[in-house]
Amino acid sequence: MAANASTRRRFVNWLLGISSVLLGSRILYPIARFLTPPERAEAATNQVEAGPINDPAFLEKGFKVVSFGAEPVIVIRVGAEEFRAFSATCTHLSCIVEYKKSKELIWCNCHNGQYNLKGQVVGGPPPAPLTPYTVHLVSESPALPKTVVVSKKA
Amino acid sequence: MASREAIRRWFDNRFALDKVQALAEHKTVPSHRFSVIYYFGGMTLFFFAVQVTTGILLMLYYRPSAENAFSSVEFLMTTVPFGWLVRSIHSWSANLMVFTAWIHLVTVYFSKAYRPPREGTWITGCLLFFITMAFGFSGYLLPWNQLAFFATKVGTEIAGVVPVIGEWTVRFLRNGDRVTGATLSRFYGFHVAVLPAITTMLLGIHLALVQLHGMSVPPVAAEESSRRKPMKFVPHFALRDMFGWLLALAVLAALAALFPWDLGQKADPFAPAYADIKPEWYFMFMFQTLKKVPGGHIFGIEYEVFPIVLFGLAGLVLLIVPFLDRGLVRKGKSPGFTVVGIAALVFIVGMTAWGYRSWAPVGIVLGVLALMGLFAFLVRHKEGAAGTEEVEE
Numbered sequence: 001m002a003a004n005a006s007t008r009r010r011f012v013n014w015l016l017g018i019s020s021v022l023l024g025s026r027i028l029y030p031i032a033r034f035l036t037p038p039e040r041a042e043a044a045t046n047q048v049e050a051g052p053i054n055d056p057a058f059l060e061k062g063f064k065v066v067s068f069g070a071e072p073v074i075v076i077r078v079g080a081e082e083f084r085a086f087s088a089t090c091t092h093l094s095c096i097v098e099y100k101k102s103k104e105l106i107w108c109n110c111h112n113g114q115y116n117l118k119g120q121v122v123g124g125p126p127p128a129p130l131t132p133y134t135v136h137l138v139s140e141s142p143a144l145p146k147t148v149v150v151s152k153k154a
Numbered sequence: 155m156a157s158r159e160a161i162r163r164w165f166d167n168r169f170a171l172d173k174v175q176a177l178a179e180h181k182t183v184p185s186h187r188f189s190v191i192y193y194f195g196g197m198t199l200f201f202f203a204v205q206v207t208t209g210i211l212l213m214l215y216y217r218p219s220a221e222n223a224f225s226s227v228e229f230l231m232t233t234v235p236f237g238w239l240v241r242s243i244h245s246w247s248a249n250l251m252v253f254t255a256w257i258h259l260v261t262v263y264f265s266k267a268y269r270p271p272r273e274g275t276w277i278t279g280c281l282l283f284f285i286t287m288a289f290g291f292s293g294y295l296l297p298w299n300q301l302a303f304f305a306t307k308v309g310t311e312i313a314g315v316v317p318v319i320g321e322w323t324v325r326f327l328r329n330g331d332r333v334t335g336a337t338l339s340r341f342y343g344f345h346v347a348v349l350p351a352i353t354t355m356l357l358g359i360h361l362a363l364v365q366l367h368g369m370s371v372p373p374v375a376a377e378e379s380s381r382r383k384p385m386k387f388v389p390h391f392a393l394r395d396m397f398g399w400l401l402a403l404a405v406l407a408a409l410a411a412l413f414p415w416d417l418g419q420k421a422d423p424f425a426p427a428y429a430d431i432k433p434e435w436y437f438m439f440m441f442q443t444l445k446k447v448p449g450g451h452i453f454g455i456e457y458e459v460f461p462i463v464l465f466g467l468a469g470l471v472l473l474i475v476p477f478l479d480r481g482l483v484r485k486g487k488s489p490g491f492t493v494v495g496i497a498a499l500v501f502i503v504g505m506t507a508w509g510y511r512s513w514a515p516v517g518i519v520l521g522v523l524a525l526m527g528l529f530a531f532l533v534r535h536k537e538g539a540a541g542t543e544e545v546e547e
Contacts, residue, residue, distance in 0.1 A: 030235075030236040030239060031211065031236075033236050034234060034236045034237060034240055035211075035214070038233045038234050038235065
C-alpha cells in the first residue's frame with residue numbers, strides 16, 4: 001500500500017517535471033527566435049557618383065569617402081585626371097581609413113594601419129589589402145568638369 | 155556523500171537558506187468559503203511578470219521617435235519571428251493585468267482587508283493600481299498610431315481642467331504644448347523607466363507587508379476560519395497558485411494568438427478623429443461621464459471640472475479608506491462602506507455599458523463572476539483534505 005502510494009507520487013512528480021520542461025521550452029523557443037535579428041534587405045548598389053573632379057574635397061585633402069550602399073568607399077585623387085577607389089573599411093578592425101596626401105599613404109588612425117596607393121599593406125597591423133573599386137571619369141558636357149564614377153570591380 | 159552536505163552548509167551560511175525554508179514551511183493561508191480571493195493578487199503579479207518579460211523583448215526592436223516608432227513596430231510585427239506574438243501578448247496581458255488588479259482591489263475592499271494593521275498594504279496596493287493605469291495610458295501612445303495619438307491628446311487635455319495645477323500638468327505630460335514626438339520620448343521614459351522603478355519599490359513593500367501580516371480573513375468568515383485549519387503555503391497553496399497562473403497563461407495565449415492586436419495607421423496630427431472614438435475599456439466610465447456633462451458654467455467654473463475633480467477625490471478617498479472606515483475598528487463591521495462600494499461598482503459597470511451602448515460589459519462581469527466561482531471550486535480548501543490537515547500547531 002505504502003509502496004504503491006510512493007510510486008504514484010513519483011509518477012505524478014515526473015509528469016509535473018516533464019510538463020514544466022515542455023511548457024518552459026515552448027516559451028523559450030519563440031523568445032530565442034525573436035532575439036535572432038531578421039535579415040534586412042540591403043539595396044544592391046552597382047555604381048555611385050563621387051562628384052566632379054574639381055570637388056574642393058579632392059583639391060584640398062586629396063580624397064573623399066562616399067557611401068557605396070552601406071559600404072564606405074574612399075576615392076583618392078592621384079593626379080589631375082587620375083583617381084583611385086578602395087573600400088574605406090580597414091581590414092584590421094573595421095575603422096574608416098583616410099588619405100595622407102603628404103605621405104601618399106592610405107592611413108588608418110585607429111591603429112596606424114598603412115596602405116599604399118594600390119591598397120596594399122605597407123605598415124601596421126592590417127592583415128589584408130583594401131578591396132579596390134573601378135573609377136571612370138564621365139563627361140556630360142565639354143563645358144562642365146568630368147564626374148568621378150565609382151563602380152564594383154568586375 | 156559528505157560533500158553534498160558541505161555545499162548545502164556553504165550556501166546556508168551565506169544565504170540563510172534554512173531560515174527561508176523554515177519561513178516557507180510555516181507560512182499558511184486561511185481556509186474558508188471565500189479563500190478564492192487570495193489568488194488574484196498573485197495572478198496580477200503573474201501578468202506583471204509577463205509584462206516585464208515581453209516589455210524588455212519589445213524594447214530590443216522599438217525605436218522611440220515620431221519618425222521611427224510606427225515603422226519599428228510594423229517591422230516587429232511583419233518581419234521579426236514571433237514579433238506579432240510578443241506584442242500581442244504584451245497588449246493582452248496589459249488588459250488582463252488591469253482586469254485582475256480590478257478583481258483584487260474589489261475583493262480586498264469588500265473583504266475589508268484594509269483594516270488595521272494592514273493600512274500600509276492597502277495604500278501601496280492602491281498606488282500600484284493607479285500606476286497600472288498610468289502604465290496602460292503611457293504604453294498606449296508608444297506605437298504612434300492614430301488611436302494612440304487621439305487617446306493621448308484627449309487624456310492629457312483632461313488633466314488641464316484640474317484647477318491650479320492643470321495647465322502645468324498638461325505641459326509636463328506632453329513635454330510641450332502639443333502632443334508631438336517630444337511627448338512620445340517622455341511617455342517612453344515614463345513607461346520603461348520611471349513607472350517600473352516606482353512599481354518595483356511599491357511592490358517590494360506591498361509583498362513584504364503581505365508576508366509580515368499574513369492573509370487577512372474577511373470579518374464574515376472569521377468564525378469559519380477559526381474553526382478550520384489553515385492551508386500550508388508550501389506546497390498546497392503554491393501549487394494552486396501555479397494552477398491559476400497556468401490558466402491565466404492559457405487564456406492569455408489564446409487571446410493573443412486568436413485576436414492579435416492590430417497596429418492601425420500611423421499618427422497624423424492633421425487627420426480628423428475617427429467617428430465613435432473610444433478610450434481603453436478601463437477608462438470608459440470616466441470618459442462616458444465626461445461626455446454626459448453638459449457645457450456651461452456656474453460661479454465661473456466650467457461644469458466639466460466637477461466630474462474630473464470628483465474622480466480625483468474618489469481616488470483619494472479610496473486611498474485613505476482605512477482611516478475613514480472607523481466603524482470597522484470599533485464594531486468590527488461597516489455596512490455603509492459595503493453599500494458605497496456596491497454603488498461605485500454599479501456606477502462604473504453601468505457607465506461602461508452606456509459608453510459602449512451594449513450590455514456586454516455587464517455580461518463580462520457576470521461571466522467573470524461565474525469563472526471565479528468555477529476557479530474557487532477547483533482550488534477549494536477541502537475540510538480535512540491533504541492541504542489542510544498537515545499543519546502542525
